Amino acid sequence: MRLRNITPKSLFGRMLAIILVPIILVQIISVSIFYERHWDWVSRHMSKNLAKDLGLLIDELGNEPSKDQRALSAVRARQYFDIIFYWLDEGILKPNQSFNTKFKNFRTSLKSRIKKPFYLSSIEDSTQFYVDIQLANGIVRMNIDNKRLFVPTGITFIMWSVGASVILFSIAIIFLRGQVRPILRLANAARQIGFGREVSDYNIEGATEVRIAGRAFQAMRHRINKQISERTSLLAGVSHDLKTPLTRMRLQLAMMSNIEDIKTEFENEIIELENMIDAYLDFARNDREEQMVDASLFKLLQQAAKSSDPDGRQIHISIPPENLPVFPIQVQSIRRALINLFTNAMRYAGKASAQIQIFDDHSEIIIDDNGPGIPRDKREEVVLPFTRLDNSRNNKTGGTGLGLSIAKNAVLNHGGELILEDSPLGGLRIRLLLPL
Numbered sequence: 001m002r003l004r005n006i007t008p009k010s011l012f013g014r015m016l017a018i019i020l021v022p023i024i025l026v027q028i029i030s031v032s033i034f035y036e037r038h039w040d041w042v043s044r045h046m047s048k049n050l051a052k053d054l055g056l057l058i059d060e061l062g063n064e065p066s067k068d069q070r071a072l073s074a075v076r077a078r079q080y081f082d083i084i085f086y087w088l089d090e091g092i093l094k095p096n097q098s099f100n101t102k103f104k105n106f107r108t109s110l111k112s113r114i115k116k117p118f119y120l121s122s123i124e125d126s127t128q129f130y131v132d133i134q135l136a137n138g139i140v141r142m143n144i145d146n147k148r149l150f151v152p153t154g155i156t157f158i159m160w161s162v163g164a165s166v167i168l169f170s171i172a173i174i175f176l177r178g179q180v181r182p183i184l185r186l187a188n189a190a191r192q193i194g195f196g197r198e199v200s201d202y203n204i205e206g207a208t209e210v211r212i213a214g215r216a217f218q219a220m221r222h223r224i225n226k227q228i229s230e231r232t233s234l235l236a237g238v239s240h241d242l243k244t245p246l247t248r249m250r251l252q253l254a255m256m257s258n259i260e261d262i263k264t265e266f267e268n269e270i271i272e273l274e275n276m277i278d279a280y281l282d283f284a285r286n287d288r289e290e291q292m293v294d295a296s297l298f299k300l301l302q303q304a305a306k307s308s309d310p311d312g313r314q315i316h317i318s319i320p321p322e323n324l325p326v327f328p329i330q331v332q333s334i335r336r337a338l339i340n341l342f343t344n345a346m347r348y349a350g351k352a353s354a355q356i357q358i359f360d361d362h363s364e365i366i367i368d369d370n371g372p373g374i375p376r377d378k379r380e381e382v383v384l385p386f387t388r389l390d391n392s393r394n395n396k397t398g399g400t401g402l403g404l405s406i407a408k409n410a411v412l413n414h415g416g417e418l419i420l421e422d423s424p425l426g427g428l429r430i431r432l433l434l435p436l
Contacts, residue, residue, distance in 0.1 A: 012180045019172045023165050030161060042151050043105050050148050051109035053081045054131065057142075058114055064136045077142070084143045091139030093117050093132060103129070106149055182206025186214055193221060194415045198292065243277070246270055292328035297363055297434070298356055300331065304338030305354065308346055315342060318355035325358065327436050330413065334434075337407035338365070341430055344403050345369040349427050362416070362435045371427040379420040383408045407432075 008014050061073050070087050077083040103120045110118060110131070117134040123143070131142045182205045189202040199221075204214040249270055298320045309315040345352035349371030357364045374382055381387055385405045407430075408418040416434040423429035 011183060012176060015176050015180065016173065019176070020169065023169060027161055027165055031158060039151060040105075043149075044109070046149055046151070047106040047109040050106065050144070051113040053083070054110065054133075054142065055113040057081070057083070057085075058116070058133060058140075061135065061140065070140075082145060082148070086141045086143075088132075088139040088141060090137070091132075091134075093119055093134045093139065103149075179207060182210045182214070186210065186217060190217060191415075243274070246274060290330045290332055292330055294326045295329045295331050296324070296326055297329065297334075297365065298324055300329070300335050301338060301354055301356065301365065304335055304342055307339050308342035314346055314351055316351075316353045318353065320356045321358050323358055324356065325363070325436060327363075329434075330410070333410040333413065337410035337432070340403040340407050341367050345371065345428075348372060351425065353425070362433050365432040365434070367430045367432075368423040368425045369427040370423070370425040373422065373426070373428045374420060376422075382420070383418065 008017055057073055057077055060076070061069060065073070074085055077085055102122075107120055110120075114133065119132040120129065121132075122129040127146050128143050129146060129149070131144065133140050133142070185202065185205075189199045192199045202214075202218075204211050204218065206214070249266070301317060305315045305317055306312070342352065342354075345367065349369035352367060352369040354365065354367045357366065383404045385402060387405075404418075411418045411432050411434065414434050416432065419431040419433070421429040421431065
């Protein structure tokens with residue numbers, strides 16, 4: 001398993017991991033050192049002191065203490081050591097009794113101080129534990145408070161350590177969100193520009209590096225818009241310059257009344273020339289100038305199909321899914337692209353079908369026809385401007401080879417993709433992927 005497969009993918013997640021992992025490691029090391037060094041040392045020290053106190057009491061009692069001696073020792077144990085002990089006459093410790101592991105240090109200290117059999121055990125539902133020590137004439141049981149042996153500050157230290165880490169981690173999250181937010185806004189603005197959507201609410205903000213990237217993004221966007229505007233002005237001038245002499249030629253032909261054959265031939269040439277110019281301008285038109293509006297993709301599909309097949313006999317549109325969303329679309333651009341695709345399907349095939357599919361982050365229009373299709377090795381070439389394939393399309397149709405190019409440009413302006421595949425109907429399948 002590679003490390004990159006388990007590390008966070010987002011910038012926020014990675015920055016969070018950079019802070020969180022060291023904090024966790026520091027806490028583990030701190031707690032480990034505290035338990036193994038400090039707490040263990042304190043526990044050993046307290047165990048030795050308590051063992052000395054018990055040893056002193058046992059030495060005072062002797063091997064066979066009398067009743068008076070037991071009473072006197074009990075008073076001193078309570079008064080000076082806060083220990084309460086009871087006497088069990090003729091009691092005998094059972095051999096091989098198990099002991100609680102939390103008394104490990106105390107048991108070692110007690111064993112080295114008292115050379116008599118003993119047994120340690122905690123008292124249920126109590127803050128005390130007891131020690132049974134075997135003497136010659138019975139057993140002395142000493143009840144001892146846990147605070148004489150265990151350090152309550154250990155849990156406090158752990159809680160403070162964890163609590164401080166949580167507080168620092170929460171503060172880090174707040175600051176991280178503030179640092180990541182400008183980057184996310186920059187990425188979203190760039191994504192919207194890639195989809196051909198207008199971004200009007202982006203402001204340069206964040207750290208110095210993010211501001212530099214934001215200024216570069218703004219400058220790039222302005223340069224792109226300027227180039228598109230200059231291209232549009234150039235095309236408008238070219239259109240005017242080309243159509244002006246065509247208009248004069250039409251007027252001159254209208255004045256020619258005695259040469260009908262030549263007049264008809266010239267009119268056909270002018271019409272073809274005008275159609276070619278209109279096709280070139282449609283292809284080169286700046287579709288980004290069109291504003292995006294929220295629209296239904298299914299309605300656009302219906303309108304394009306009706307425009308290409310008024311009778312509705314050759315194009316079948318499947319019922320769309322119920323969760324069909326409404327999202328920003330350049331309506332005229334997508335409608336023009338769909339009309340071109342349907343027109344091609346009507347021209348080169350007898351039947352066509354269309355459907356819409358919705359995925360998590362994009363929608364998909366699928367158009368199938370039963371025509372001759374396009375060879376796989378020609379599919380990348382056919383979407384290029386002014387490209388026509390003689391082996392799959394009739395060369396006498398009068399087309400300019402821009403239908404698929406216009407459709408592809410319209411989809412690319414939305415940040416989508418146009419894909420050509422084999423159709424289940426035997427012809428060509430065209431898939432238009434549009435991001436939501």
